[in-house]
Amino acid sequence: MKYFLALVLSISLFVSCNNLPKQITIKPTSEALNYMGRTVWAIDSSVAELCWSGASVSLNFEGENLKATLKNSERDNYYNVIIDGVADTILHIDTLRKEYVLAKNLQKGKHNIQLFRRTEWTFGKTQFYGFKIEGNAKLLPADSKKKxxxxxxxxxxxxxxxxxxxxxxxxxxxxxxxxxxxxxxxxxxxxxxxxxxxxxxxxxxxxxxxxxxxxxxxxxxxxxxxxxxxxxxxxxxxxxxxxxxxxxxxxxxxxxxxxxxxxxxxxxxxxxxxxxxxxxxxxxxxxxxxxxxxxxxxxxxxxxxxxxxxxxxxxxxxxxxxxxxxxxxxxxxxxxxxxxxxxxxxxxxxxxxxxxxxxxxx
The missing domain is CATH 3.40.50.1110 (SGNH hydrolase)
Structure with a gap:
């Protein structure tokens, strides 16, 4: 009987873990996102434009991989990809709309991503079309508003x-x-x-x-x-x-x-x-x-x-x-x-x- 209960519990946990969606797409207008700086809204207010120095968008999530869809008006614009407070990746945005891999093979648990604009506004606008979480994806609530x-x-x-x-x-x-x-x-x-x-x-x-x-x-x-x-x-x-x-x-x-x-x-x-x-x-x-x-x-x-x-x-x-x-x-x-x-x-x-x-x- 004990063996049977343990087996049922194991199966339940397996099913529960695997009930997480394989991927989740987060639109720019999602309340799960935090923006900093003067964010400009384009294309019927459905696309966010990051223009000013230090402008950023951030997200809390669980998952294995994270991607973002972006497009830049000029070729010489760069971003810091900050994962869990560590800024060790530089992203160069193309003038064509593309999906970029920001993080992959992440460990289980909560993660935070911040896409931070390095360059000033004269290097072109960046259009942000949203994030995509892949692999046991879970969208977490945004951080509370800073005091x-x-x-x-x-x-x-x-x-x-x-x-x-x-x-x-x-x-x-x-x-x-x-x-x-x-x-x-x-x-x-x-x-x-x-x-x-x-x-x-x-x-x-x-x-x-x-x-x-x-x-x-x-x-x-x-x-x-x-x-x-x-x-x-x-x-x-x-x-x-x-x-x-x-x-x-x-x-x-x-x-x-x-x-x-x-x-x-x-x-x-x-x-x-x-x-x-x-x-x-x-x-x-x-x-x-x-x-x-x-x-x-x-x-x-x-x-x-x-x-x-x-x-x-x-x-x-x-x-x-x-x-x-x-x-x-x-x-x-x-x-x-x-x-x-x-x-x-x-x-x-x-x-x-x-x-x-x-x-x-x-």
């Missing part, structure tokens, strides 16, 4: 240009860009905060190396569409970090540059002009986020080198705003060629974390 949120506005330092370049060449190939290793991403992960990064290499507040400045970009939902406006009211954040002026600090000295002529035709960018421009931009941010703590950051490139006047401009702009929830944070000049690498970004992230803990109390 904290942080948004960054920046240039190539914040985007992560050249951070993974092992040489001192500071190469512009997008494979060396990696927002995951930036100070911004480091700080967001430390605080387990919802993360949004609005950045473009070469951009400034008053003038850029091209015909677009941050006041013309920051409000966009879709970075490529000037008429696409982000819903700030429905998506409030707790902390905003603004790390700009690095590019402005160079271009104001090149009066023959096309963008200098375009932006300063009737105005000379003197101290008064610079302070007003910065204060105006921070005021725009405050208008959208009335309760947020704002960190006005500079560095760690030569905008903060010894003798630079730009930290003083930022401090004076903050003073004119008379806002107790606005603080300044200046990262010392790294005093080396090119953009900050992984170690530099890590130091910046740790320093920013300390500033936020001491100033805001997180």
């Amino acid at each position: 904290r949120s942080i948004e960054f506005y920046g240039n190539s330092i914040t985007a992560g240009h050249g951070v993974d370049d092992p040489t001192d060449q500071d190469r512009w190939d997008s494979i060396y860009s990696n927002n995951y290793h930036t100070y911004a991403s480091v700080a967001a992960r430390h605080f387990d905060a919802q993360y949004s990064c609005i950045a473009r290499g070469g951009i400034g507040i008053m003038v850029s190396w091209f015909n677009q400045i941050m006041p013309e970009l920051y409000y966009r939902h879709d970075p490529t569409d000037s008429n696409s406006k982000w819903d700030f009211k429905s998506n409030p954040v707790d902390v905003v970090v603004v790390n700009l002026f690095q590019n402005d600090s160079w271009i104001v000295n090149y009066q023959e540059h096309e963008e200098y002529k375009r932006r300063f035709t009737n105005n000379t960018p003197d101290k008064k002009y610079i302070i007003k421009a910065y204060a105006n931009f921070i005021s725009k941010i405050r208008g959208h986020y009335p309760n947020a703590n704002i960190v006005c950051m500079l560095g760690n490139m030569d905008v903060t080198q010894e003798g630079s006047l730009w930290p003083e401009y930022v401090e004076e702009a903050i003073t004119t705003l008379k806002d107790d929830k606005i603080s300044s944070f200046f990262m010392p000049y790294k005093n080396s060629e090119g953009h900050p690498k992984i170690a530099d970004q890590k130091l910046m992230g740790e320093a920013l974390i300390q500033h936020i803990e001491e100033t805001i109390g997180w």
Whole structure:
């Protein structure tokens, strides 16, 4: 009798385990997915577009293999595939709609996948059509909404240009860009905060190396569409970090540059002009986020080198705003060629974390 009961129990367990579906397809609109960043919805709101640096989609599941169907508008866009917190795979997305294997032969139990955009929006949009779990597939509930949120506005330092370049060449190939290793991403992960990064290499507040400045970009939902406006009211954040002026600090000295002529035709960018421009931009941010703590950051490139006047401009702009929830944070000049690498970004992230803990109390 005991043998019979044991046999029945064994058969029941076998049938139960094998009742799990062989595969499950998860659509982009599934409530089991968590998105970070300003996700754009295309094709009748059924396809998610990941555009901004650090934009991501994540999923909790059980299964042996995981696939994703993706398409990129350009060929030089890369993602980190993060399985159970380990980012050891880089995915290059093609311009043809394809199914990509993200993980295979996984052990039994719960797993988490995060598809994390390394590159900035100028390298093309990525259309996400969904995930597919294979082998004893089980869809698990999404993680609960994060209790904290942080948004960054920046240039190539914040985007992560050249951070993974092992040489001192500071190469512009997008494979060396990696927002995951930036100070911004480091700080967001430390605080387990919802993360949004609005950045473009070469951009400034008053003038850029091209015909677009941050006041013309920051409000966009879709970075490529000037008429696409982000819903700030429905998506409030707790902390905003603004790390700009690095590019402005160079271009104001090149009066023959096309963008200098375009932006300063009737105005000379003197101290008064610079302070007003910065204060105006921070005021725009405050208008959208009335309760947020704002960190006005500079560095760690030569905008903060010894003798630079730009930290003083930022401090004076903050003073004119008379806002107790606005603080300044200046990262010392790294005093080396090119953009900050992984170690530099890590130091910046740790320093920013300390500033936020001491100033805001997180």
